[in-house]
Amino acid sequence: MSNTAIAIDKLTFNYGKLRVIDDLSLEIMVGTSFGLLGPNGSGKTTLIRLLVGLLKPAVGSIRCLGEAPSPANAGSRGYMPQLPALYTELSVEQNIDFFARIYGLRNKKQRKQRVDEVIKLVDLWDKRKTPVMKLSGGMKQRVSLGCAIVHQPPLIFLDEPTVGLDPDVRVNFWEYFQSLTQSGSTIIVSSHTMDDAAHCQKLVFLRQGKIIALGTPQELRLATGRADTNLEDAFLYFIRRSEKEKNAE
């Protein structure tokens, strides 16, 4: 069995005349926590939407676990969009149960067991009967994560999952993401904060739909030539380098 979770080959995508993803190729291995880092408008969300099948490439190809993303294989993916995207009148339990049902957990008893497990995991057991509209922003993010992982998918796409979270919850999220990758799941996280970047096993820095750097956080820091560099400085270093290369062409 191939060890490649995601293979992207020469991917290009345009919104009208605007090129959002530009000739991007990338391979992500199974069991990795992979970070898509970049400023707003760098193409992170578009790339995730392409990977979950919401958008189709104009040019190039995407393979998720060996197949092009389609509704038929959507069960192998979990998707947490940037907006919480929840049914606000429904309770925490009803939201997670609904997504469990549409992702194929048909057996009522097993589904209840899994939904309870996920509610405990996102630490909302006391709020399980509370309508989502009455929850804080951070709690809604946790419900949204629960909806994305309830069917235990091998591929999990998380678009800015830690936005609006308290630092302690953010740490809990990352501990959980790491436990998922240890159990063989592959996690693709988009973020624009370097704090998230530091938790990823591997990263790409994106700018204007192109990869400007790829490697482990340590590799990216070392590539700047300074051992004490943080990821934020490393990102700025790669931006300047890509601009220089562009000007030289």
Added chain:
Amino acid sequence: MLSNTLSIANRIINQLIRDLRTIGLLVIAPLLIASIVGVSIPQKSMLDYTAPAMLAMLIMFFGFLLTGISFQRERSQGTLERLMASPVSRLDIVGGYLLGFLLFALLQVLIIFFYMVYVLDVGFQGELWQIIVFEIIIGIGSVCLGTFASTFARNEFQITQFIPIIVLPQMFLCGLLWPVEQMPNYLQWIAKFLPLTYGVDGMRALMQQGESLLGIGKEIGVLAAYAVGLLILASLTLRRGTSG
């Protein structure tokens, strides 16, 4: 897959049940309109003539409004995108909406029907189950129309802006207020293309003339064709895999 359709319908029912204010409005608003019509039309024969048309109009209006707003919310809150990334099909989504909202529309029809018959003393000849079946057919079209219209609205407020474009012309031209035959020729011609015209004709035939469903085959056929056409259009507007 039918189970996904049922899951979506179940979710919609749960959402509405939890929204008591909307449930209240769903019951009170049609009763209020029916009362105004009942009180403002003193002649019983005139009321008997108007009531079936009101029943057809109300299910179309509320079906359209409720579905249009709910679907728009689904789009703006991002839940539709989340659904489109899941294994559910476009038909599951529209089918789920149909089932979920039809249940409430049906409840609404029964309340208005019994209110009109037993409180406002509106006479009727047909069989109740046939009237309900025909109302369901009108309701299916209105749910699909609401889903389709939501594609063109950026927010819930814009959905209400469709009322003067989609609902009001049908109300004026369907024969609710005065017979279509007495309208100028060009308006009669336009009325032939409006689904509510067939809804009103069918309801009058069922309730006033005691016709059976078989006797209003043309009206059922036209409404069913509208419903199927709108169902296809509504499904097509739920795009997955937009290329660019």
